[in-house]
Amino acid sequence: MHELSVVQSIVQTTSGILAERGIEKASFLTLVIGAHTGIIPKYVKMYYNDVCEGTPLEGSELRIESVxxxxxxxxxxxxxxxxxxxxxxxxxxxxxxxxxxADLEVIAGDELMIKEVGYEDR
Ligand SMILES: [Zn+2]
Structure with a gap:
């Protein structure tokens, strides 16, 4: 199940971005996940809360856009x-x-990216 390591790496990257900007707490995270990546959104959601514990993303909402x-x-x-x-x-x-x-080229569906991180300005 490689979704766990995917979630860990996303949360780590996002936490880094937030720390750089001095943001202590995110309210939501929007991910774009292509079907061709083989990453199953259901499992990403399942691991998300646990992985976010103790990071600026703790308690934030995970939004997934599938491609x-x-x-x-x-x-x-x-x-x-x-x-x-x-x-x-x-x-x-x-x-x-x-x-x-069968000579096909994948032109969409390989995406895995952090689209948006939401936070409240103080
Ligand atoms: Zn053809």
Whole structure:
């Protein structure tokens, strides 16, 4: 379960940013998580509160924005969105719905980023 280390690294990074700005307490954190990363938002939420304990993020609200995986077909140029989430390793290989090619490029869904940290100005 690598979500725990992902959450730890995000909380560490965010705490660092907050400390630099002299902010003692965040009210919310918005993350963007692409489906192709294989990171499951449900588990991120599950670990979040525990990992935040003792950091400026303790008690803050976690907001997650999910991004679907989007492919570009190198054979026919078709762009399509996948319903599938990245952790479904046992599913057959993704193929272009237009020409059935498997020569695909991921153009969206690889995101994992801190979009916004909310805090109250004092
Ligand atoms: Zn195609």
């Amino acid at each position: 679907d995986t989007e492919y570009f077909c190198r054979d026919c140029g078709h762009v399509f969105r996948s319903e599938r989430s990245g952790h479904d390793h046992h599913a057959p290989e993704e193929r272009c719905p237009a020409c059935s090619s």
